[in-house]
Amino acid sequence: MKILITGSNGLLGQKVLSKALEENFEVIATSKGSDRLSMKNAKDYIYCDLDITNQNDVFCIIQKFKPQAIINTAALTNVDLCEDDQQLCDAVNVQAVKDLVEMCTEFNIHLIHISTDFIFDGKNSPYSETDIPNPLSYYGISKLKSEKLLISSDINWTILRTIILFGVGQSLSRNNLILWAKDALENNRDLNIIDDQFRAPTLAEDLADACISAAKKKVYGIFHVSGKDIMSIFEIVKNIAKFFKLSTDRINKINSSVLNQKAIRPAKTGFVLDKAMTLLNYNPHSFNDSLEVIKTQLIKK
Numbered sequence: 341m342k343i344l345i346t347g348s349n350g351l352l353g354q355k356v357l358s359k360a361l362e363e364n365f366e367v368i369a370t371s372k373g374s375d376r377l378s379m380k381n382a383k384d385y386i387y388c389d390l391d392i393t394n395q396n397d398v399f400c401i402i403q404k405f406k407p408q409a410i411i412n413t414a415a416l417t418n419v420d421l422c423e424d425d426q427q428l429c430d431a432v433n434v435q436a437v438k439d440l441v442e443m444c445t446e447f448n449i450h451l452i453h454i455s456t457d458f459i460f461d462g463k464n465s466p467y468s469e470t471d472i473p474n475p476l477s478y479y480g481i482s483k484l485k486s487e488k489l490l491i492s493s494d495i496n497w498t499i500l501r502t503i504i505l506f507g508v509g510q511s512l513s514r515n516n517l518i519l520w521a522k523d524a525l526e527n528n529r530d531l532n533i534i535d536d537q538f539r540a541p542t543l544a545e546d547l548a549d550a551c552i553s554a555a556k557k558k559v560y561g562i563f564h565v566s567g568k569d570i571m572s573i574f575e576i577v578k579n580i581a582k583f584f585k586l587s588t589d590r591i592n593k594i595n596s597s598v599l600n601q602k603a604i605r606p607a608k609t610g611f612v613l614d615k616a617m618t619l620l621n622y623n624p625h626s627f628n629d630s631l632e633v634i635k636t637q638l639i640k641k
């Protein structure tokens with residue numbers, strides 16, 4: 341099977357690339373920037389420098405390689421930046437998806453797109469796929485707009501919604517909550533952690549498995565794909581400390597209002613995972629088992 345990955349230097353993109361190579365897929369990995377990640381023990385793959393907001397370049401690459409599926413992991417994922425720079429947010433998270441949908445229509449390509457728990461307002465957790473979205477932030481609005489582009493199209497599409505992705509990657513442009521907290525705890529920094537927002541953090545490998553499964557099985561529709569443990573951010577950080585045997589003395593409980601973040605976040609998300617478990621064979625790690633995976637990967641690094 342031939343697939344094209346966008347955002348292949350991002351956290352999810354790296355994991356999807358790695359899993360696709362394990363599956364012996366023919367892979368065209370694309371990311372913004374000229375770097376080709378050196379995948380250890382991996383077979384060869386094609387790498388293209390591709391900014392997904394450049395419609396002409398996207399068209400040329402899709403026309404040249406004609407993949408059977410595109411896994412769109414590229415996005416503007418900084419929620420506060422999306423609030424500040426709505427034009428950029430629209431360009432990456434909406435307009436580029438519109439272009440991908442048009443090209444998938446023209447070349448009959450299955451589009452697998454990643455969305456977020458931030459399309460919900462956080463009042464009715466855990467959410468199932470049929471629950472009504474009500475985004476609170478511009479990021480959430482942009483992702484919901486992108487979903488609607490796929491849903492109203494004639495292409496074969498899969499939308500995988502996820503929650504706080506974490507994992508170990510190479511030269512990532514953004515840190516993730518788990519590695520950030522572990523580092524801060526190890527360096528005895530004071531941590532002010534909110535206890536009024538609840539999430540189900542997702543090991544990036546688990547979501548990558550779901551992406552590959554959707555491509556292989558040609559399963560279409562909306563799927564909720566997150567970790568299975570719903571915890572407050574405070575509980576998440578306490579669990580990290582406990583797992584890595586680090587002191588919890590410097591973890592202070594605070595309220596979200598103190599943070600003064602640009603974008604409003606939903607209070608409590610978390611997903612019902614039954615549909616993904618049944619149709620995608622999704623079988624996520626527990627949070628503790630995910631930390632075990634992280635620990636092993638950090639040792640090997």
Ligand SMILES: NC(=O)c1ccc[n+]([C@@H]2O[C@H](COP(=O)([O-])OP(=O)(O)OC[C@H]3O[C@@H](n4cnc5c(N)ncnc54)[C@H](OP(=O)(O)O)[C@@H]3O)[C@@H](O)[C@H]2O)c1
Nearest residue numbers: 347349350351352391392414415417454456502504505513
């Ligand atoms: N991270 C989370 O907690 C979370 C939660 C819910 C949903 N999601 C969704 O999951 C997906 C994957 O997220 P992730 O955690 O892997 O994010 P990530 O690590 O930030 O990766 C996103 C990648 O997209 C790239 N990108 C940004 N603009 C681009 C453009 N114009 N053209 C090509 N590439 C571009 C980024 O490159 P640069 O960094 O170099 O700009 C980055 O490598 C996204 O759709 C995100 O919205 C993430």
